[in-house]
Amino acid sequence: MPDLPQTARVVIIGGGIVGCSVAYHLTRLGWRDVVLLERKQLTSGTTWHAAGLIAQLRATANMTRLAKYSQELYGELEAETGIATGFRRVGSITAALSGERLEELRRQAAMARAFGVEVEEIAPDDIAGRYPHLNIDGVRGGVWLPKDGQGDPGNITLALARGARQRGALIAEHTSVTGLTRDGRRISGVDWQGREGGGHIACDAVVNCAGMWGHELGRMAGVNIPLQACEHFYIVSEPIAGLGPLPVLRVPDECAYYKEDAGKLMLGAFEPLAKPWGPIPAEFEFDELPPDFDHFEPILEMAVNRMPMLGQAGIHTFFNGPESFTPDNAYHLGLAPEADNLWVAAGFNSVGIQSAGGAGMALAQWMEDGEKPFDLGDVDISRMQPFQGNRRYLRERASETLGLLYADHFPFRQKTSARGIRRSPFHALLAARGAVFGELAGWERANWFAREGREREYRYSWKRQNFFANVAEELAALRTGVVIYDMSSFGKLRVEGPEAEDFLNHVCGANMAVPEGRIVYTQFLNPRGGIEADVTVTRLSETAYLVVTPAATRLADEIWLRRHLGERRAIITDVTAGEGVLAVMGPKARELMQAVSPNDFSNSAFPFGTAQQIELGLGLARAHRISYVGELGWEIYVSADMAVHIFETLWQAGQELDLKLAGLHMMDCARMEKGFRHFGHDITCEDHVLEAGLGFAVETGKPAFIGREAVLQKREAGLDRRLVQFRLRDPEPLLYHNEPILRDGQIVGHLTSGAYGHHIGTALGMGYVPCSGERAADLLGSTYEIDVAGTRVGAEASLAPFYDPKSERMRA
Template structure:
C-alpha cells in the first residue's frame, strides 16, 4: 500500500489501544482512517502484557469500561475469526489484614451497583480455589467468577482485523517524524519527506506518546517504569489441573503480587514498592518486541513474598524474568481526550498496567469523543484536561512515577497522598500554614492544607474513624462561631475582557451574566447535552471585565471550553491563577476580625457582592460568600501582598481550617462540587440548580434543557447509625434494589454521624412531596446502613 496524501483520521500507534480506537471509529461509521505503526503491530507494551482482566475496580468509570472490554473480547472472535484468548477463569483477591479486607469488600459493593457477581470467602474456600497457596495469614478473600484473561497480542490483532474489514488502512514499519499545525490546529503527520494531511490525529503510541505529543507542542505527562514478572517451567501441581483447566488469577496485594498459571507453569508478577523509573534515552531507537535486562537483585524481595505464598515455587525451574517497560501517570489513572493546547489532536496513554483490561472500553470512549467532539460518558478521572502544562515537568515525572507503580496496590484510604514531587505549586501563604501545623495533600500539583495539628492527628490512615476527626471538629466549630481562614488560593482565576465579554459569557455560562458591576454570579458551564462541564463564580469588575473563579483542577478544561465558544466574540481571556491568593474567612466573627485588620471601614456587603478592602498593609477585594455555607467572606489579594494580609488576620484573632472541615460543611449545606455531584453527564435539573439557568440567553445546552424532566436527582443523605462511614461511589438501595450512588461524604459534626450527597433514580415523587424520605440504604463494604434522603440541604431538613 502507498501512504495516502490525506486522511480524515490518523492514529499513531499500532498497539492494543491504537487498534481499539481505529476499530471503534470504523464501527461507528467513520471512514478514511489510517493507522501508523513505527515497527510491527503489538511490538510495544502490548506484546509482553500479562493479559489479566478484572471486572471489579475502585471506581464506577473504570468498572464500566472494563466490563465493556470483557464483553467485546468475547465477541471479537465470532466477528473476525481471530481468537483473543479470552478465558473466564475468575479471580481471587486475598486479604491478610482488616483494612485490605475492607477495601476488597468495598469493591464488591461497588460491583453490585453494576450487577457484578462477587463473593466474600474465607481462607479455606480460598485454598480450594487456589490449591497451591498458603493461607495461614489470610483472613478473607473475594472470589470474582466472571473475571478472566486474554492474549494481548491476539486482542490487538482481532481489533486490527475488524478495523481493516471496515476500510481502515494500517501501515507498519512507518515511523512518524513530525506533526504539522495550521492556525494552531493539527493539520498533518510527517513520515520522513511524506506528509499525510489530516483532519484529526490520535496519539496512542505507549511509552513514546509524550515525545510524539511534544512534536505538536502538546503536553502528555506520562513516564515509563520497568515492570517485572517471572515465568516458570511446567510444575506438576499445575499440570495436575488437566488440559484446559486454569487457576483463577491470584491477587495478593498485601505482598505486592499477582499470579496465574501459564503453559503448565506459573506467571508471578509484582508491583514492588521501590520501582525503577526508565528514561527513554536508555532504549534504542529500534526497540521493538524487546525486553529490558533481568534484574534478580531487584526482584528478589518479591520472589521471597511469592515463595511464602506459593511454596511450590521452591521446586520450580525459572524460565525467565520478564522485564518490560510500561508507562504511568502522576495520579495512577490513564489519560484520554483532545489536547487542550492543540485542537484536533487526541491523546490516549499512561494506562498504568491496565491497558489490556481497559483497551476495549477506553477505545470506544475515545472514538465517541472524536466523533461527538466531547465525551459521551463519565470520564472525569481519565480526562487529560485534569493535567495542566505545569504538571508535564520531567523532573516531577521522574520522581513521582516510580512511586505510582510502587503504590499500585496501596489501600485507597481517605487522606492518602503521594510523597514524591511535592511542593510544585504552593499558595502565597504556604509558609504561614506550615508554621501553623498544616497537614497537606498534593492535589493537582498544589499543596492543599487538609487540616491542622501534628502528624499524629493525621496517621494512621483508616477506612474507619480517622485520626483527624476531633481536630477537624474544632476547625468546623471555628468556621461556624469564629473566624477561620481557609486557603483557597489553588482555585483557578480567569480574567475575561473585551467589548463582547457579557455576550460571550452569556453563551458560555448558564446563568445571567448581565449583572451590575460589583456583583458575583454563580453559574455552570454546560455542554451541548446539557451536562455540567464546570461550575464557577463570576465577578463583574467593569462593563467589559469579569473574573471567573473555578475549581483548582478546572482551569484547563474551562479555558478550552472558552476557546471553543469564542468564535467571533471580541473578547480575550487570561489565566491569572498565580497572580492572586484567595483566603476564605468563615464564621460568625469573620466581619469583626476583618475590621480589626484595618482603619478603613469594611463595606457592608450583601451576599454575592464584592468591594475593595484593606487588610493590614494589603489591598484587595472582599466577596460576601463562603463555600462552607456559613457566614463569611472570600478575600482576593494580589499574591505578593497575601502574606501580609494573612499575618494581619492571624493577629486580629483568625484561626485556621482545612479542606476536611470545609468539605464537611459543604456537604451539610448541600453545595454541589464539580467532579463529585456535578459531571458532564449531570444536568442542572438533576442537580437542583435549574434556578440558576437563564433561559433565553442562548447558553450552550439551553435547547436540550427546555422542558427537561429529570429521571434522577441529587439528594442529601443522613445515616441512621454513626457506624456508617462512606467515602464515595457506594451503591444506594431503595426497596431492595440499587437506585444510585454516593457522590461525596463526610462526617457531620452537627449530627454526629455521616452525611452525604448522592444521586438517585427512585422515590422522586416522594422526595418532591416530602421534606425527608426514609427507607434508603447504602452498602459500605458489604454491610447495608439505613439512611434518609431529602432534596434540601442536610442542615435545613434533618433534625
C-alpha cells in the same frame, strides 16, 4: 508496506492494543480514510509482553463500564475476525492479609454491587477451595469476581486490527512519524518515514496512541502528555505437572499477582518503589530490559512462601519490560488541551489490555459526536497541569505511582514523591502554625492542622484517621466563631473585552448581565444540559469578569472557554498565581473584618453575592462575600506581594476573637452539611443541571446559551432522577463515595460523595436516585439504607440541606 495516501480523515499513531482499538471503533462508526502508522510491528512496544489480566471492576462507575465493555468485546472478536483472542473467564480472587485491606476489599465489593458487577466476599477456606495451591497463613479473607478473565494481548490486538482493516482502515507497519505540521491550534498533517521512503499525509485529526513514546510525540506537536516508562517485572515457571486452569490471584499486600497459563505459573509484581526507565532506544522492538533479580527478589521470597509450588518449579522466564505510567495512575484520553484536533489515548499504567476496548470505544464516540459520551473526567487529558510534563517530575512521581497500584487505597492518601512544586503565598505561614499539607494539581494545600507538639503527618485508615478530631475542632470553630483557610489554589480566569458579557452569557447557564461587583454562581453546560464546569463569576468592571474554578479543573475550564470563544472580542487569561486567597468564615467573620478594615461590612452595605475593593491593614484587597461552607464570611483576594501582610493583619486581630486556622478537609465536611455539590463527584458532564438540583442557577429567559434547549425539555418532561442527601442514623460508620444506595431494600444507585458531618453528628452522603414520575414526597417517603462495606446502615433522605436549609446564616 501498503501505499500510503496523501490525505486521510484521521491518522492514528501507534499500533499497540489501544491504537488498534481506536481504529476498530472509528471504522465501526462508519469512518473511512482511517490510517494507522506503527513505527515497527503491531504490539512490539508494550502490548506483546502484557500479562493479559482482564478485570471488570474499576474505581468509578464509568471506568467499570469501560472495563466491562472491553471484556464483552474480547469475547466476541474471534467470531467476527477469525483470530483466537485466548479470552477465558477464569474469575479472579483478591486476598487480604490485614484488617485494613479486608475493609478495602469489602468496600470494593459493595461498590461492585452498585456498579452491577458480580462479586462475592469469601473466607480464607473458600479462597483455598478455589486456589488449592495457596498457603493461606495470614489470609484474612477476600473477594471473588467470577466473570473476570484473561486473554492473549497480542492476538486481541491483531483481531482488532483485522476488524479495522475489514472496514477499510489502512494499517502501515515499519512507518515512523517524523514530524507533525501545525497550523494554529490544529495539526494539519503528519510526516512519515518508511523503509522505502517517506511522505506527508494531510489529515483532519490525529490520535496519539504511541504508548511510552506518547510523551515525546506530544512534544513534537507542542502538546503536553505526561508519561514515564518504568520497568515491570514478572517470572514464568517451568511447566508444573497437574497444574490446571486457575483463577487470577492477587495478593496486593505482597505486591504480587499470579496467573496460570498453559500449565505454567506467572508471578508479576508492582513493587513499592519502581524503576523509571528511558530514554527509549530508537531500535526498540519486542525488546526486554536487563534483568534485575536483586530488585525482584524480596517479592519472589514472599511469593515462594505464599505459593510453595513456585519454589519447587524452575524459572523458565525472568522478564523485565517497560510500561508507561502517568502521574496519577489514570490513563490519558481525549482532546489535547493545546490543540483542537489532536486526540490522546495513552499511558495505561499496566491496565491497558483490560482498558483498551472501552477506551477505544469511548474515544471514537467522542470524536464522532464532538462531545464526551459520558463522564470521562477521571482520564481526560485536560486534568494534567503543564508542569507535569517536566521530565524530572515524571521520573520521581512514576517511581511511586507504579507501587500505588497494589498499595492500600486509603481515603485521603497523599502522594509523597515530587512534592512542594506549587505553594501559595501563605504556605510558610501555615506550615509554621501546624499545617499538614496534601497535594492537588501540584498545589500544596493545608488539609488540616496538628495540635502543638503532635505529629504532623497522616496515619491512614478506613476508620477514623488521626486528623478526625482536629477537623471536628476546626468545624466547630467555623460554626461558632471564626476561621481562616487558604483557597489560593482555586483557579482564577480573567475574561475581559468588549464582548465578554455576551461570551459568558453564551457559555454560562446564569445571566451575566449583572452590575459591577456582583458574584454569580453558575455552570458551563453542554448541549445535553450536563455540567461541564461549576464556577463563580464576578463582574469586575463593564468589560472584565473573574471566573473562579476548582483547582483540579482550572485547565479544563479554561480550554472549554477557549473552544467556545469563536470570533467574540474577548481574551482569557489565567491569573491563578497572581492572587492569594484567604477565606474568613464564621459568625464572627464580620467582627474580624471590621477590626482590620475601615470599610463597611454590614449586610446592607456589603450584601451576600457581591465583591468590593477594600483597605485591609496597610494594604488593599478585594473581598468577595460568598461561601462554600454555609457561614457568614468573605473570600479575600490579595495580590501575591501583599499576601503575607494581609495574613499577619488578620491573624493578629483575630487573637481576641479566638481565630482558628482550618484546612480543606474541614471545608469538605462543611460543604457536605450544607448540601453544596462537588464538581467531578456530585456533578459531572452527564448529570443534568436540573436533576442535580441546580435549576436555580439557570436563567432560560436570557438569550440562547449552550444547553438551554435541554433545560427547557427536561422541565417539560420531568426529572428521571434527583440528587438526594443522606444522613446515617448510626453515627459510627464513615462514608467516602461509591457506597450503594438501597431504596426499600433494592440497590438504586451509589453515593457520589461522602464526608463526616461533625456538626450534624454523623456521616453524610449524596447520590442520585431514580424518580421518574414521582413527587418529592414519594421519593422521600421510602426507606433508605447505605451499604457500608457489606453492612446496611439506615439513612434519612432529604432534598434540602441538613444544615441551615434556608441559608440564613451565610446571608446574615
